[in-house]
Amino acid sequence: MLAKELINPKSIVIVGGSNDIQKPGGKLIKNILENNFSGNLFIVNPKEENIQGIKCFKELSELPNVDLAVIAIAARFCPETVEYLAQSKGTRGFIIISAGFSEEGEAGAMLERKVVESVNKVNGTLIGPNCVGIMNCHHTSIFTTPIPKLVNNGCDFISGSGATAVFIMESAIPKGLTFSSVYSVGNSAQTCVEDILQHLDESFDPESSSKVKLIYLETVKKPAKLLKHAQNLISKGCKIAAIKAGSSDAGSRAASSHTGALASSDTAVDALFKKAGIVRCHSREELTTVAAIFMHKELVGKNIAIITHAGGPAVMLTDALSNGGFSIPHIEGEAAEELLQKLFPGSSVANPIDFLATGTASQLETIIDYCENKFNNIDAMVVIFGSPGLFPVFDVYNVLHEKMKICKKPIFPVLPSVMNVKDEIAEFLAKGRINFPDEVLLGNALSKVSTTNISQNEVIGTSPNHDKIRDIIKKCPKGYLEPSIVQELLDAAEIPRTQEIIVNDESLAKTAGSMAGWPLVMKVIGPVHKSDVGGVVLNVKNEEQLSLEFHRMMKIEGATGVLIQPMLSGIEVFAGIKREDNFGHMILCGMGGIYIEILKDVSYGLAPISLLESREMINNLKSIKLLKGARGKKGIDIELFAKIITRLSALAISAPEISEMDINPLLANENEIVAVDARIKID
Ligand code: ADP
Ligand code: MG
Numbered sequence: 001m002l003a004k005e006l007i008n009p010k011s012i013v014i015v016g017g018s019n020d021i022q023k024p025g026g027k028l029i030k031n032i033l034e035n036n037f038s039g040n041l042f043i044v045n046p047k048e049e050n051i052q053g054i055k056c057f058k059e060l061s062e063l064p065n066v067d068l069a070v071i072a073i074a075a076r077f078c079p080e081t082v083e084y085l086a087q088s089k090g091t092r093g094f095i096i097i098s099a100g101f102s103e104e105g106e107a108g109a110m111l112e113r114k115v116v117e118s119v120n121k122v123n124g125t126l127i128g129p130n131c132v133g134i135m136n137c138h139h140t141s142i143f144t145t146p147i148p149k150l151v152n153n154g155c156d157f158i159s160g161s162g163a164t165a166v167f168i169m170e171s172a173i174p175k176g177l178t179f180s181s182v183y184s185v186g187n188s189a190q191t192c193v194e195d196i197l198q199h200l201d202e203s204f205d206p207e208s209s210s211k212v213k214l215i216y217l218e219t220v221k222k223p224a225k226l227l228k229h230a231q232n233l234i235s236k237g238c239k240i241a242a243i244k245a246g247s248s249d250a251g252s253r254a255a256s257s258h259t260g261a262l263a264s265s266d267t268a269v270d271a272l273f274k275k276a277g278i279v280r281c282h283s284r285e286e287l288t289t290v291a292a293i294f295m296h297k298e299l300v301g302k303n304i305a306i307i308t309h310a311g312g313p314a315v316m317l318t319d320a321l322s323n324g325g326f327s328i329p330h331i332e333g334e335a336a337e338e339l340l341q342k343l344f345p346g347s348s349v350a351n352p353i354d355f356l357a358t359g360t361a362s363q364l365e366t367i368i369d370y371c372e373n374k375f376n377n378i379d380a381m382v383v384i385f386g387s388p389g390l391f392p393v394f395d396v397y398n399v400l401h402e403k404m405k406i407c408k409k410p411i412f413p414v415l416p417s418v419m420n421v422k423d424e425i426a427e428f429l430a431k432g433r434i435n436f437p438d439e440v441l442l443g444n445a446l447s448k449v450s451t452t453n454i455s456q457n458e459v460i461g462t463s464p465n466h467d468k469i470r471d472i473i474k475k476c477p478k479g480y481l482e483p484s485i486v487q488e489l490l491d492a493a494e495i496p497r498t499q500e501i502i503v504n505d506e507s508l509a510k511t512a513g514s515m516a517g518w519p520l521v522m523k524v525i526g527p528v529h530k531s532d533v534g535g536v537v538l539n540v541k542n543e544e545q546l547s548l549e550f551h552r553m554m555k556i557e558g559a560t561g562v563l564i565q566p567m568l569s570g571i572e573v574f575a576g577i578k579r580e581d582n583f584g585h586m587i588l589c590g591m592g593g594i595y596i597e598i599l600k601d602v603s604y605g606l607a608p609i610s611l612l613e614s615r616e617m618i619n620n621l622k623s624i625k626l627l628k629g630a631r632g633k634k635g636i637d638i639e640l641f642a643k644i645i646t647r648l649s650a651l652a653i654s655a656p657e658i659s660e661m662d663i664n665p666l667l668a669n670e671n672e673i674v675a676v677d678a679r680i681k682i683d
Contacts, residue, residue: 006093009067016073017043068093075100096129131186132162154178176429215242230276259576301379324447386417463650572665592665
């Protein structure tokens with residue numbers, strides 16, 4: 001939990017306060033004075049008598065006890081200042097605005113560690129250093145603007161970057177979004193984004209806490225903490241949207257397995273967000289649009305009425321919604337005819353409901369009433385109403401506001417004329433409403449929200465063969481495992497594999513051939529990517545060919561033997577494991593074969609994976625129709641594939657030493673799924 005002195009201080013001291021409001025130490029004071037803080041504000045500055053109308057203290061020792069210190073002095077003076085305030089003035093909340101700490105090298109990092117030590121000794125909370133500050137319903141200890149409207153039921157917003165926090169506010173406020181708290185964590189010396197999320201979770205009060213959490217972060221420092229508290233908050237009825245910037249990852253591209261090449265640390269972030277139920281956004285506008293959707297009534301269902309007085313935006317919105325899996329159902333029948341009679345000639349009610357450029361406020365009222373009460377195939381409305389600038393539209397937006405109050409179906413307002421009718425929009429927002437200025441951003445964000453599942457906190461056990469798996473893993477060397485151990489592990493994990501025989505001399509090769517039956521498949525043992533070096537021969541029909549191929553294969557560089565398998569047929573699918581530092585194991589599945597890196601049809605999830613999750617992973621594949629059977633061809637046993645994915649996940653949980661594993665391909669048909677090629681790497 002964050003110290004209460006940070007959240008709701010009775011007194012604040014600005015150390016390094018200034019008269020110059022173009023400096024952080026000056027702007028901080030101005031912001032605090034002009035907003036919601038009702039406690040005592042002290043300022044320390046040895047060079048000034050009076051700052052912005054407040055008497056200045058020359059020295060810390062002159063101060064009375066004080067809850068929160070906001071510090072804007074050179075980094076080298078911070079450790080002694082913090083230590084003194086913590087020890088002598090009962091201060092528990094600290095916000096360090098100053099830069100010059102760990103972001104500048106080892107000397108700065110040392111200062112930072114000293115500060116953290118002092119704060120920890122008194123069980124206090126430190127935000128920063130190198131941050132813009134925090135604000136909430138009690139105070140605005142932040143040196144940047146804009147300051148949003150701060151109310152209990154606004155958004156809680158945690159940002160790993162101060163500047164980005166400012167730009168996100170600039171995108172949010174004109175839409176009408178309000179905030180309950182904003183945290184900029186800076187260097188996160190003591191308190192990082194995940195710690196604040198934990199605080200929001202542990203201090204959550206269903207009556208008074210905000211239900212919308214927004215996050216901007218560049219590194220996930222504590223994935224497990226993020227997952228846990230995001231899941232908790234969502235289970236308490238909250239909604240979370242987040243941007244995780246920085247998605248390129250050179251490290252994983254060098255990986256030698258298919259899974260390694262397909263999964264980066266960004267995939268792990270995706271998987272974690274998905275598991276938690278966090279809506280992942282990629283831009284500021286997207287984040288604030290999703291936040292604005294969260295602030296509206298929840299959209300249940302997929303059928304949307306578009307109510308508009310202009311054709312273009314309605315068409316663009318129809319496209320965006322349809323592409324996002326929504327339907328703009330045809331509206332017809334008696335009630336539709338009746339509604340049409342009440343509109344100007346030339347209007348259309350088929351959906352989009354277009355009541356023309358001359359449409360009036362009372363017509364809008366009627367249309368909304370019909371959508372709410374008479375059109376049963378409508379779940380929500382989007383009202384698009386701008387202005388060419390000829391006359392005011394206060395009456396229209398007032399109708400919208402009143403209807404939004406009473407309608408059970410959600411109504412999303414798209415008011416695009418942010419210049420022509422800016423006064424009308426301002427009045428609408430002043431009533432607590434939110435505007436979506438761009439219909440396509442709204443459409444895309446709606447579809448993103450609707451496809452992010454609520455997390456299923458299902459309890460998942462470890463592998464039933466945990467002990468057997470541990471026994472095998474204990475004897476494994478590091479690196480790629482040899483085929484015989486791979487076989488043992490697949491068997492222990494209950495992943496069905498093909499019968500196969502390992503041979504390393506010609507006579508054995510002949511016996512093997514007769515054992516497996518013809519035709520068969522020969523594979524070189526040794527090289528990692530066998531096909532690339534001519535190390536896989538399919539459809540070997542007789543002993544002569546077997547012997548010929550055996551001699552050829554043993555000459556391939558790195559060959560230590562040959563693997564012989566029966567020739568199978570089926571659709572090629574793939575499943576794999578990739579360990580991502582801190583996150584745990586990602587489980588991947590997709591269409592398999594030698595082109596998997598080219599087609600990249602993969603789904604992934606973070607272990608442990610439940611059967612529900614693995615079914616969903618398979619359902620999200622582009623090739624799902626193929627797997628279900630298409631064009632007269634039979635599909636595969638999808639339920640069995642889902643089970644294999646959960647068994648793979650259980651294997652990863654039981655054997656965390658596995659850093660990479662590929663089963664590519666598994667040959668699958670409607671009755672069975674059999675692994676014919678598997679690689680496991682231990683680290
Ligand atoms: P690698 O991935 O090292 O190139 P694989 O063992 O995956 O080698 O074999 C390459 C391809 O050969 C597979 O994608 C599959 O199309 C085919 N194949 C491999 N084993 C069999 C088998 N037992 N029956 C039928 N086809 C197979
Ligand atoms: Mg393969």
